[in-house]
Structures are given as structure tokens and as C-alpha cells.
Amino acid sequence: MSAFLQEFDLASHATDDAPTIAIKDSIDVAGYPTTAASEALADSAPALRHAPVVQRLLDAGWRITGKANMHELAFGMTSINEFSGTPVNPQDPARIPGGSSSGSASAVGLRLVDAALGTDTGGSVRCPAACCGVIGLKPTFGxxxxxxxxxxxxxxxxxxxxxxxxxxxxxxxxxxxxSFQGGHARRDATRLRVALPEVEAADEIRHAVAAAVARSRFASRGVQLEFMRDAFPAGLAIINAETWRAFGHLVDSGKLGLDILARLRAAANTQVSELDAAERIRRDFTDEVDHVLEDADVLVLPTMPSLPITIEAARAGTSVIAMSSLIRPFNLSGHPALTLPVPIEGTSLKAGLQIVGRKGEDETVCAVAACIEATLASHA
Structure with a gap:
């Protein structure tokens, strides 16, 4: 399946019933090249050692079953990939699986593995998780x-x-x-306080998120995030500049997909003034979120403003950049954020409910998510 770039069986302390996990192909696994699903990196030498996250999984008894496919160079949200194939969206194969960690979300949603690792620079865990109807967590930056x-x-x-x-x-x-505290993540979260930012999203998605919060009976209140709209283009400017620095040398390889080639060339034009403005917005938005979280334990809002578009529409040129309007800001600020699938009335498709917590309080985000998950299960 195109969810995987390479399938293999890697284990060190695993038992016969060990949980299985896939690793996004931007993360080193010893003995395998890290190609980021790009023909331009297909001839890369195999990694000499495991990334620490991979080694820790093996030491904890997980079985790694392969490298997961992705949007080329982790620089896009459709994950249409002419070189390595486009992963299947388990919710609806006609729709894009989201990006960039699409193979990871697809493999989990298709039940090929129990879990997967991805990376999230501008929503690249939460976007495909929401598209594919699974859970995705972006930890606190660092x-x-x-x-x-x-x-x-x-x-x-x-x-x-x-x-x-x-x-x-x-x-x-x-x-x-x-440093993760399992007991804290599994604690009773029913008395925690929820802030609900006012954001633009399709009615059915806003209603799905609101219904899940209401059923869970959290104490909640509406809030305004004045700088969130500006945080979106600010995060994009920083991603463009940093991706150009990392991969700009591949532009002349003749081996990049056309969408990546165009995006990298555009990214090369990111101005110093744009980055200076982006850093000011980073500070303002981070302070604003921190201030709101002084009187609330988490924020809850939609993960994406709408359902994922079809592959056909994406190939025809329909823009997908707005898919990350509600997730990219929290990369800029560095707060932990998780997306949880919630039912939409009248369809089998799930929406993403996003939970954002204080920096370093990833466990609280997980506790709130587990509470909502249990509530939804009891109403199923």
C-alpha cells in the first residue's frame, strides 16, 4: 500500500504480541535511507543510526513495521505524490489524506499498524490525522x-x-x-476548564466540536484570539524560509515534483522584513495564548475549517492552504496540540476536534482528549 514507502520488521525487545508502529520517512531508521518521499533524495545513503525516538520505541518493546509515505519533503498538505504514490484516506478514498505525514495517518486509519510517528511543522500531524479520522498529537516544541x-x-x-x-x-x-507522566495523562479531567476560541469553520464542523464539548460537560467559556489570524501567514513565512534553507539546493536536481519545485522557488523569495514581522507575531500570539490559558486548562476548537477536498479537485488546482489556518498558529507559538475525531451529524465522516494546552502540559491535553473520547464512546 502507498501508506508505506518500505515495509520491514524491526524489533529489539519486542514480544510476539508487541504493538506495531510505522515511522515517517523524514525520521532516521538505521540501515534505511531517509528520502522524505522525494526522488531527489532516493539515492541517499542509509542512516547509520536510529533517531533517538526510534531507539526509544525499540527499547520500549515496539515493533517497527516500515517507513511511512508522506508529502514530498514534508512541504505540502495534499500528499499527492507522483514519485512514491498518494496514501489512501481511510475515511473516503476520493479525498486527499492530508499532509505531510499522510502515510502515518493512513496506515493507522487502515489498521495496518497500531500507531505511527510523524512530524508537524505547520499542521503535518494534525492535518492528516483529521483528514483520515484518527488521533494525532503535536507535543510542546522541543x-x-x-x-x-x-x-x-x-x-x-x-x-x-x-x-x-x-x-x-x-x-x-x-x-x-x-519526561512524559502517564498517570497525569490518564487522570480524571472532568473538572478542567475549557476555553472556546471563536474561529471560522463550516457549520457542521463547529457543531460537531461544540456537541462533543457539551456532552463532556466541561466548564467552558468563549474567548477571542486577536492575533490568531496573523499567526497563520507568520508561520507560513517562517516555514518557507526554513524549508528553503534545508532543501533549496535540490531545485536544480531535476527530480522534484512540480508542486514542490514551485513552492521552493516561491519560498526563496521570503524577505527579511517578512521574517521580522513573523517573529513579532510569534511573540504576540504566544503571549495571547499563554494569557488565555491562565484562566483555562485547554483551548478547544476545530482542527480544520472544512472537510478535506477530493484528490480530483486538488489535482485541478483547488487551493488547500486554508486547511492549516487553525493548526499552523500553534506551531508558531509552540503549544502542545492534539486532534481527536468527532462525529458529524448526517455523515460517516469525522471532524477533527483540536485541544491546545499550556507549554509543557502535554499530559493535560491527553487527559482532556481521553475524557472526550470516553464520552463519545458512551454515546455511540
């Missing part, structure tokens, strides 16, 4: 090791986890983050 992860230098990217249930998400985090 909390999980990025050693052995491409691109090497970034001020936004995080290694994150995919799974079909919160218990497995927590198990993955216990393996890859030595």
Missing part, C-alpha cells in the same frame, strides 16, 4: 527529541504520534518522551 529528523534545523517542527485511541497515544509518548 519536548521530544528531533535528532535524526529532517530538516535538521527548525524553529517549528515537532515529532508527534498517531493512533486510533488515546491509550495508545499515551503509550507512544511514554516511549519517546522520558
Amino acid at each position: 519536548r521530544v527529541s528531533r535528532e535524526g529528523v529532517a530538516p535538521r534545523q527548525t524553529s517549528l517542527d515537532c515529532v508527534g504520534a498517531f493512533a486510533r485511541d488515546m491509550n495508545t497515544i499515551i503509550d507512544v509518548m511514554l516511549a519517546i518522551d522520558p
Whole structure:
């Protein structure tokens, strides 16, 4: 399946019933090239050692079953990939699987693995998780090791986890983050306070998120995030500049997909003034979120403003950049964020409900998600 770039069986302390996990092909696995699903990197030498997150999974008894496919160079949200194939969206094969960690979300949604690792620079865990109807967690920036992860230098990217249930998400985090506190993540969260930012999203998605919060009976209140709209283009400017620095040398290789080639060439034109403005917005938005979270334990909002478009529409040129309007800002600020699938009335498709917490309180995000998950299960 195109969810995988390479399939293999890698284990060190695994038992016969060990949980299985796939690793996004921007993360080093010893003995296999890290190609980021790009023909331009297809001839890369095999990695000499495991990325620390991979080694920790093996030490914890996980069985790694392969490298997961992705949007080329992790620089896009459709994951249409003419070189390595486009992963299947388990919710609806006619729709894009989201990006860039599409293979990870697809493999989990198709039940090919119990969990997967991805990376999230501008929504690249939460977007495909929401598209594919699974759970995806972006930890607090800097909390999980990025050693052995491409691109090497970034001020936004995080290694994150995919799974079909919160218990497995927590198990993955216990393996890859030595500081993660499982008991805190599994505590009773029913008395925590929820802030609900006012955002633009399709009615059916806003209603799905609101219904899930109401059923869980959290104390909640509406809030305004004045700088969130500006945080979106600010995050995009920084991603463009950092991706150009990492991969701009591949432009003349003749081996890049046309969409990546166009985006990299555009990224090369990012101005210093844009980056200066983006850093000011980063500070303002981060302070604003921190201030709101002084009187609330988490924010809850839609993960994406609409359902994923079809592959046909994406190939015809329909823009997908707005898919990340509600997720990219929290890469800019560095707060932990998780997307949880919630039912939409009148359709089998699930919407993404996004939970954002204080920096370093990834466990609280997980506890709130587990509470909503349990409530939804009891109403199924």
C-alpha cells in the first residue's frame, strides 16, 4: 500500500504480541535511507543510526513495521505524490489524506499498524490525522527529541504520534518522551476548564466540536484570539524560509515534483522584513495564548475549517492552504496540540476536534482528549 514507502520488521525487545508502529520517512531508521518521499533524495545513503525516538520505541518493546509515505519533503498538505504514490484516506478514498505525514495517518486509519510517528511543522500531524479520522498529537516544541529528523534545523517542527485511541497515544509518548507522566495523562479531567476560541469553520464542523464539548460537560467559556489570524501567514513565512534553507539546493536536481519545485522557488523569495514581522507575531500570539490559558486548562476548537477536498479537485488546482489556518498558529507559538475525531451529524465522516494546552502540559491535553473520547464512546 502507498501508506508505506518500505515495509520491514524491526524489533529489539519486542514480544510476539508487541504493538506495531510505522515511522515517517523524514525520521532516521538505521540501515534505511531517509528520502522524505522525494526522488531527489532516493539515492541517499542509509542512516547509520536510529533517531533517538526510534531507539526509544525499540527499547520500549515496539515493533517497527516500515517507513511511512508522506508529502514530498514534508512541504505540502495534499500528499499527492507522483514519485512514491498518494496514501489512501481511510475515511473516503476520493479525498486527499492530508499532509505531510499522510502515510502515518493512513496506515493507522487502515489498521495496518497500531500507531505511527510523524512530524508537524505547520499542521503535518494534525492535518492528516483529521483528514483520515484518527488521533494525532503535536507535543510542546522541543519536548521530544528531533535528532535524526529532517530538516535538521527548525524553529517549528515537532515529532508527534498517531493512533486510533488515546491509550495508545499515551503509550507512544511514554516511549519517546522520558519526561512524559502517564498517570497525569490518564487522570480524571472532568473538572478542567475549557476555553472556546471563536474561529471560522463550516457549520457542521463547529457543531460537531461544540456537541462533543457539551456532552463532556466541561466548564467552558468563549474567548477571542486577536492575533490568531496573523499567526497563520507568520508561520507560513517562517516555514518557507526554513524549508528553503534545508532543501533549496535540490531545485536544480531535476527530480522534484512540480508542486514542490514551485513552492521552493516561491519560498526563496521570503524577505527579511517578512521574517521580522513573523517573529513579532510569534511573540504576540504566544503571549495571547499563554494569557488565555491562565484562566483555562485547554483551548478547544476545530482542527480544520472544512472537510478535506477530493484528490480530483486538488489535482485541478483547488487551493488547500486554508486547511492549516487553525493548526499552523500553534506551531508558531509552540503549544502542545492534539486532534481527536468527532462525529458529524448526517455523515460517516469525522471532524477533527483540536485541544491546545499550556507549554509543557502535554499530559493535560491527553487527559482532556481521553475524557472526550470516553464520552463519545458512551454515546455511540
